[in-house]
Amino acid sequence: MPGPRNIPGTTLFDGAQAIKGYALNKMCYSFNLAANREEFKRDEDAYCARYGLNAEQREAIRRRNVLDLIAAGGNVYYLAKFAGILGLDVQDLGAQQTGMTKEAFKARLVAAGR
């Protein structure tokens, strides 16, 4: 069987990712509180600066790009709270990451049940 680092299309969140993504994930964890979400929306730059995001993480947040956020050390469970601010559901995220339309992504899920 392949090791943890070579499942296609999959990044396991291990110690290396946890170190790389700490600031980004800490910011996203803060979005559990509604007041913090509002503050982020009011001044995104200042909020990212306060958590010390690096340039790669800041750019991935700016572009709302899930694969880039994962590459920058983001963990799916904390990133999901950022997606919540944007009003995106998990089919939106799946469609973006697979380069499909949301309708095509949902149709593929339905097809998996046949």
Next chain:
Amino acid sequence: MARIVGAVTTSHIPAIGKAIARNLHEDPYWKPFFDGYPPAHRWLERVRPDVAVIFYNDHGLNFFLDKMPTFAVGAAPEYRNADEGWGIPTLAPVPGDQRLSWHVIEKLVGEEFDVTSCQEMLVDHAFTIPMALLWPGEGAWPVRTVPICINTVQHPLPSPARCYKLGQAVGRAIESYDEALRVVVVGTGGLSHQLDGERAGFINKAFDTQFMEKLPADPQWATRYSVAELIELTGTQGIELLMWLAARGALGRHATAVHSNYHIPISNTAAGLMVMESRAA
């Protein structure tokens, strides 16, 4: 002495909470999922548990990467949820059972499961959605609870074999408790799904079907896999079947399924439900 009346394993997809709030039980998308639950309700009415011991995984509500316990046992008087960043409905606080919690903690550490004890612990959808599915209706919960959280956020995760053994130890702890309580063991999560990466949307019906077939009578079938192997077979979030293995472990060697349901998809997930009882060899 306390007695384990059986185990229930169920998916805990966040979208279920909104579907319950909007009363979508008869909606064509949701009906094949919700139709699985009335037999579980009838079973619960028959076995009348006093306490639910619930294996679940936190998704970044209570635990952050600053301190990430592998196994954490709730020891709080009550458990509250929060909106998790997405506006999830908040539920009435769920009562705990501190005396039973501490008994479980003492027995687990005595068996070399060095758990983290939590006198304050927010519980997320992995705890509240199964509560709302199994005991529907607003208001007073008919059970007290002991939450047991297994880390699936940050690798290394505990192995499937270790989670099964944890469940066995929890089963022994419950059965050595000095109160005449009826206890249901719940395992939440799964089945196959993956939210992150280019492989998002991965579902494996063939594996899920085999896993559910094997779980009652041959639970150790799944414990031969490593975490990485199970993720390849079930997706990055499909690994939540660790909770199913822990719950099954609490039942002892011989068990039988009294009800099951499986439906694809709910949200991005293959949704599963099983009700199992111990049986004599």
